[in-house]
Amino acid sequence: IDQLLDIETVFDRSVDIAKKVVSGDLDLGFVVNPVKHPDLVIKKIDREYTSVWSTAKSPAPIFYYNPNMINVEKFMKNQNHCKKVAISSYELMAEISKYSKGLFLLPNPVASRVPGLKQCSKVVDHFELALIYRYDRPKTKAFQAVIKCIFD
Numbered sequence: 001i002d003q004l005l006d007i008e009t010v011f012d013r014s015v016d017i018a019k020k021v022v023s024g025d026l027d028l029g030f031v032v033n034p035v036k037h038p039d040l041v042i043k044k045i046d047r048e049y050t051s052v053w054s055t056a057k058s059p060a061p062i063f064y065y066n067p068n069m070i071n072v073e074k075f076m077k078n079q080n081h082c083k084k085v086a087i088s089s090y091e092l093m094a095e096i097s098k099y100s101k102g103l104f105l106l107p108n109p110v111a112s113r114v115p116g117l118k119q120c121s122k123v124v125d126h127f128e129l130a131l132i133y134r135y136d137r138p139k140t141k142a143f144q145a146v147i148k149c150i151f152d
Contacts, residue, residue: 068088
């Protein structure tokens with residue numbers, strides 16, 4: 001299918017992706033905790049969680065987090081004992097975690113890709129990962145083929 005379609009990816013906040021899908025600027029989007037909208041079809045993909053992770057048994061008081069993460073402000077209020085480092089890329093944080101003895105607030109799928117990174121807190125938050133698209137989009141064969149590839 002990738003030989004027949006020109007696929008362009010956009011990384012943005014889930015709420016902004018949803019707005020772009022509703023307005024027709026994007027054909028489909030992957031979002032967390034999708035909000036119901038009468039023009040959208042929402043197909044659940046997975047349930048994930050965020051937690052604090054580290055490679056160190058006694059982590060350094062440095063806390064890395066994504067400032068765009070859902071509900072991060074609520075969690076960060078309790079982290080006054082650490083130096084806070086905001087990084088907007090989970091992949092960059094995962095790479096840094098290989099070399100730093102600090103604490104990292106990461107989604108479990110990202111953390112699971114880093115050898116030696118261990119969960120060192122309770123689950124901070126759960127979220128639903130979903131595919132969204134306008135209800136009127138699947139009329140084309142190409143779009144139906146894309147959806148089939150994602151869910152098969």
